[in-house]
Structure formats: structure tokens, C-alpha cells
Amino acid sequence: MVVSQVIGTAMGCVISPCVFWVFYNAFTDMGQPGTAYPAPYALVYRSMAMLGIEGFSALPSHCLQLCYEFFFASILINGIRHSVGKKWAKYIPLPMAMAIPFYIGSYIAIDMCVGSLILFVWQKLNRAKTDAFGPAVASGLICGDGIWTLPSSILALAKVTPPICMKFLSSSDNARVDAFLGS
Template sequence: MMSIVSTAADLMQDFKTGYLTLSSPRSMFVSQLIGTALGCVIAPLTFWLYWTAFDIGNPDGMFKAPYAVIFREMSILGVEGFSALPQHCLAICTFFFFAAIAINFLRDVTPECVSKFVPLPMAMAVPFYIGAYFAIDMFVGTVILFVWERVNHKESEDFAGAVASGLICGDGIWSVPSAILSIMRVDPPMCMYFKPSVAYG
């Protein structure tokens, strides 16, 4: 999801740059296609060059490739299929999938005075994927926007996007409390651990 959104955001940013510089949107899109096609050729050739010239993956070498183990485990998990997932994982995912559709449908059919209080499933899902600090940034941003709309509604409409981008992209709000808790060696009160289903059999 993050990879697709990142690519779409880069494309929209290029379109915005083209609009500001009075460039042709068609030429911007064609240049994106050419760049993607070149990347499909250059990236594998670069990998092949490094693979043949250096000792890739050696823990004591120059190119340790620390993420290789993680991606290897992910590929093994993908090959093994649903049986490799924790117990009831597929059922929980299915439930939340249909719950997200139902909540979105509820937002569409209810009046605006009611729908504005119905949460967005995508907004709830992002903190689970990225981390809890994102939810803290969003909460602080929501409070700021709420007060800002009461104080100066016109200014909040003009600059809310820029402030929200800063709060979402920057980790400044949570980085300081996180560093203080780390220095004080404060551990979270709960943790989550997954075991394979055969361990319970």
C-alpha cells in the first residue's frame, strides 16, 4: 500500500511541478513512463553487477544486505500460503475487511451531520501498519485543527493541509517523549507475540 501511494504521490507532485512551470502534462506523463521503463532495465542490471562483483549478503563483508533475511522469510511465508499464518488470522482479516466496507457504506448513506462522526477505516488502519506514533500526531493535529477552525476558519482552510503534512511527515511530536521514555528504560505495559498454530496443538 505504501509503495503504491508513494508512487502516486510522486506522480502528482510531478504534475503539480509541471503545472507551476507551465509544462505539458502529456510530456510529464510520458517522461514518467520512460523513467519507469529505464528503471525496469537498469535496476536488474545494477543488481546483477553487484551480485557478480561483490560478496552480497556476507555478514562480515562490505554489502551485508540486512533486509535480505526479512524478505526471504516473507517469500517463504507467501509460498506456504494461509497455513503459515497464526491461528484465526484469516478469519480476523476477513471480518475487518467486510467491516471496513460496511463503515464506508454507512458514511455514504447517512446525512452529513451524522457521517462526519463515522471514522474512516483507512485512517484507522494506517497507525496499525506504521506505528502508534502516527496516531499521536493525528490526534494532536485534530485538536489543533478543531481549535483553529473556531479561531480563524478561513485561515484554517488555507493552511490546514500544510500543517497536517508537517505533523504526519515529521516525527517531532513523538520523538522527544519516545527518547525520554527510552532513557528512563520504560517498557510498554503490553506486548504482542505470534506463535505458529502447531505450538498450541
């Protein structure tokens, strides 16, 4: 396992800068909010740095109050989960799991929802195989998503456009697109 970690770390030292270089050359607006690759972590880390420099005055109004309220709400929800027993606890959401999309982005929540739905259906069809192979399939899908980043960036650099595009829009933007397509 240690040898695998050393090999993986060495590969990451070569692959990560290559992927960054490809993305940097493929997209002139990389890292800008609202683009194909907005770099959400960069915005989070910049905001944390600004908060460290400017203090709580850098936060929007009522932000600190909301942080306190959600902190105590998560403690309350976790307390309820632990007090109701295993039978009912599975129906109460984990506050940490609910916070992940706010930190990472909504695309992870959509992937997790689809994956959970597939796992739920698979469990109904064959519980034994799900228990045996579920973690391996999930790990493979996660790794596959990460590995696809390099070919995807190479195709983007070559200006290859996909034959189909899927995007989630707000209801008002969707109405404008439908009106445009209808005319």
C-alpha cells in the same frame, strides 16, 4: 512541477543512501524489533514474503477468519457512512484511517491525533486562517519530521544523548518504573 520532481528524486538518490549509512553505523541493532529503530516495514515485507512462500499455513490461527470479518465490517461501516448523509457521516470513522496505525505504527496515529487536535482548536479560534493555511502547515510539519531524520541520525552517530526522553509504556512497565524511581 516536473523539474521539482526531478530535483527531488535526484536528491533522494543521494540523501537516502547517506541516511541509511549513518543509521547503519550509528546503531548495531538497527532493524531489530524492540530497538530505537525497529524498521517496521521490513517486518511487514518479510511477513508478506513468507506468506507468499508458505501460503496461508504461515498465518497465526484464526488470522484468516479475522481478516474476513474485518473486511466485511469495513464494507458495512463504509456503507453506513455513505447512506446516512454528510451530516452524520462525519461522526463515523473511516476504516482505512483506523487501519493505518496497524500498518505503519502507532507513532503516526499519535502524531495525527495531536495534529488533528491542533487543527480543531485552530478552527475554533480562526476558521478563515485555518482553511487558508492548514494544508501548508500540515505539509511543513510532515516535511520537517522527515528532514529531521538526517540531523537526528548524525547526532545519534556522534553519541549525543537528548536531555529528555519521552516513552509510552504499558501500565505494568510504568508501575515498575515508578517503583524504581520511588526507591
